[in-house]
Amino acid sequence: MNEWIPVSRPAFLGNEERYVRECMESTWISSIGEFIVRFEKLFAETWGVEEAISCCNGTVALHLALLGLGLKPGDEVLVPSLTYVASANAITYVGATPVFVDSDRDTWNLSVEDLRRKITARAKAIMVVHLYGRPAPIEEICALAKEHGLWVIEDVAEAPGAKVNGRMLGTFGDVAAFSFFGNKILTCGEGGMVLAANPERARAIRQLKGQGQDFDRRYWFPVIGYNYRMTNIQAAIGLAQLERFEEHLARRAEIEGWYRDSLVGSADIILAERHSEERSVCWLFSLVLGGLDEGRRDKVISTLAAGGVDSRPFFYPCHSLPPFAGDLGAADQCATATWLAARGVSLPTWIGLRQEQVARVVGSLQAAIADAG
Numbered sequence: 001m002n003e004w005i006p007v008s009r010p011a012f013l014g015n016e017e018r019y020v021r022e023c024m025e026s027t028w029i030s031s032i033g034e035f036i037v038r039f040e041k042l043f044a045e046t047w048g049v050e051e052a053i054s055c056c057n058g059t060v061a062l063h064l065a066l067l068g069l070g071l072k073p074g075d076e077v078l079v080p081s082l083t084y085v086a087s088a089n090a091i092t093y094v095g096a097t098p099v100f101v102d103s104d105r106d107t108w109n110l111s112v113e114d115l116r117r118k119i120t121a122r123a124k125a126i127m128v129v130h131l132y133g134r135p136a137p138i139e140e141i142c143a144l145a146k147e148h149g150l151w152v153i154e155d156v157a158e159a160p161g162a163k164v165n166g167r168m169l170g171t172f173g174d175v176a177a178f179s180f181f182g183n184k185i186l187t188c189g190e191g192g193m194v195l196a197a198n199p200e201r202a203r204a205i206r207q208l209k210g211q212g213q214d215f216d217r218r219y220w221f222p223v224i225g226y227n228y229r230m231t232n233i234q235a236a237i238g239l240a241q242l243e244r245f246e247e248h249l250a251r252r253a254e255i256e257g258w259y260r261d262s263l264v265g266s267a268d269i270i271l272a273e274r275h276s277e278e279r280s281v282c283w284l285f286s287l288v289l290g291g292l293d294e295g296r297r298d299k300v301i302s303t304l305a306a307g308g309v310d311s312r313p314f315f316y317p318c319h320s321l322p323p324f325a326g327d328l329g330a331a332d333q334c335a336t337a338t339w340l341a342a343r344g345v346s347l348p349t350w351i352g353l354r355q356e357q358v359a360r361v362v363g364s365l366q367a368a369i370a371d372a373g
């Protein structure tokens with residue numbers, strides 16, 4: 001039996017264990033402690049911003065970001081249909097309505113053309129998702145948002161460290177959310193971070209994540225808040241990860257290079273278009289099997305698994321999921337997102353993966369495609 005190659009695995013390259021031990025020895029294991037302060041500070045420095053606000057996962061980071069903008073029932077938030085469900089769910093937490101935007105066939109990120117078409121008088125914000133580590137056309141979207149008086153929320157869960165024209169994703173929008181789930185580029189098990197360009201908004205978000213407590217008056221709660229705090233143990237792991245951030249990105253880029261080199265010229269395998277002004281990061285090495293339908297794509301995934309290679313299909317487009325289906329007219333069915341979602345596959349991408357394992361994945365993939373076609 002072939003050795004099992006998982007799709008993802010965390011990598012601890014530095015001080016993770018030492019910092020967690022320090023939490024235990026100091027007894028500071030809850031949501032107050034030096035690692036929370038240090039993680040937020042290093043995150044803010046790395047992104048070149050004043051302040052970063054830690055929280056317990058990426059989904060609540062999105063919720064806090066939306067609360068910070070004061071979105072409310074009746075407001076519409078434009079969001080790509082092809083994203084992880086958390087992006088759309090968070091919009092419903094504030095009572096707003098997600099309006100699903102189709103994808104661009106070449107970049108897989110949201111289509112600006114469809115976005116433009118779907119802006120109504122009720123639209124209040126655009127949630128931009130940088131999918132699978134690649135920047136969405138954020139400059140163009142910010143210009144469009146400005147033109148229509150809309151907020152911009154960046155969901156950077158899958159693309160920390162990616163840049164456009166040298167500027168970090170997460171610093172373009174009014175607010176941004178990051179995730180440190182176990183399969184993400186930086187992980188602390190579960191965790192999240194929020195950035196807000198406006199310092200007053202950042203302060204309001206920080207208050208909301210701590211039950212809404214007044215900063216100067218203990219047990220005084222002027223607003224209804226949440227317990228969305230990160231623990232010192234999570235922050236200890238997150239800080240250690242962030243200290244080695246460039247190494248994480250470089251080693252993932254090397255793996256991406258191995259995949260790209262061994263896939264050149266493969267018929268039927270489509271990779272996302274890359275633009276020169278962008279630095280993308282490799283969250284999951286993803287491709288689209290242009291010549292297959294969904295059933296055959298699923299067969300490729302099960303053949304890979306039978307040979308010991310883990311993989312993932314793309315997300316189902318959110319507009320097709322039961323809580324959201326039915327909200328769209330026939331003309332708004334996000335045909336490209338549906339097409340991509342049915343044909344997309346993500347391959348094993350984690351630090352520690354060896355070049356010969358990548359070769360095995362690619363060989364198994366090509367055999368599975370031939371078999372399914």
Ligand SMILES: *Cc1c(COP(=O)(O)O)cnc(C)c1O
Binds near residue numbers: 157192
């Ligand atoms: C992972 C992810 C999230 C949610 O993060 P959690 O930390 O798992 O809550 C949100 N949006 C996108 C695009 C993601 O990939």
